Amino acid sequence: MMDNNNNEWPNVGDFAVCTVKNVTDFGAYVTLDEYGDKEGFIHISEIKAGWVKYVRDYVREGQKIVCKVLRVDPTRRHIDLSLKDVNEHQKREKIQQWKNEQKASKWLQFVAEETGTDNKTMKNLKAIFSEEFGSSYSAFEEAAMYGMDAFENIKIDKSLAEKIAKIAQDNIKIPYVEIAGYLDLTSHAPNGIEIIKEAMKAADNTKENYDNDVKINISYIGAPRYRIKINAPDYKTAENALKKAAENVISTIKELGGKGEFYRHIESASV
Structure with a gap:
């Protein structure tokens, strides 16, 4: 299996896709889908602007939501989140980004299987894509437009570059x-x-x-x-x-x- 950010923590101010796990009278516990299902908490005061009587009126178990990260304490393994600080545009943009990264992860898994590449190499490749392109999906977008030339300035095995370019051009409609x-x-x-x-x-x-x-x-x-x-x-x-x-x-x-x-x-x- 590919690495799913088990060791990574979000930064304050980040938007995160979360799954609601438990709703209480004073807030909601969620897991952060992009960070190895680390647990976070939304206090009732961060559910919605104004007075909230019943948290369950706004969130429910199993629901996917987008939250803003308020505080992160890795030593206590605690993350405070806000739902009210995310507008509709930010929500849609984050959900689309998350879906795109899920696609990219599946494509990379397929690349690894097809080329017999080990997990460590693929993990390093994801790190390179994040640094050079901003995300794995952005790397695939570049490959969809420019083929293997998208990777000419970075160190990447030719067989990986060929397979990634092929998958990208088969699956991504080039934005014009x-x-x-x-x-x-x-x-x-x-x-x-x-x-x-x-x-x-x-x-x-x-x-x-x-x-x-x-x-x-x-x-x-x-x-x-x-x-x-x-x-x-x-x-x-x-x-x-x-x-x-x-x-x-x-x-x-x-x-x-x-x-x-x-x-x-x-x-x-x-x-």
Whole structure:
């Protein structure tokens, strides 16, 4: 079995996924799912803002909840928690993160079985992923986007990298972001429409630098304005591709005797 954080303790201020084990008149005892089922306690004053008459009105045995860590005392093996200090957005975000890490743990277990890798090596790998990517799931996300190249700057066995990249690309849909800008393109030549079309084709040359990770689309809004839309794996790549594509279009139309201007936001343009 993979390590399940039996020796780790949460930090004050962390959000933790908990399972309610016992509800009393003065609070609720829970176990922290991500920390080897260590026990924590939610005092009645931390259940909900305002006066609480019956704790069981808000939590029940077996329920999964998200709590904020208030105090940690490893020597007494005691953790104080708050339920009221967690808003809905924080709850949803934490639950999704927890589910993602559960997926990553299962995938790593499969990797270990398929490659015959021992538990100590996999534990070290999880530590590396946490340090380099923030979490194991984030490492899989990077592998889904970039394959084995995601691990080129860290020490990891090639067979592990190959298996992780394969699992990641089979199971994770690469998240794409979309941004847009605007081009004003004009040409007073008799074949001005053809010149503008030729200039817009130059935007496609940008994709050669991104290994098919970037999609570029230009649509007509109304003379002389065109909308240039970029889909890419992340905002940094998208912004860079948008800038390069616009530069290619503008340089091409100028070479053909026309004019071109780029605006990141349409409200910045003067009509």
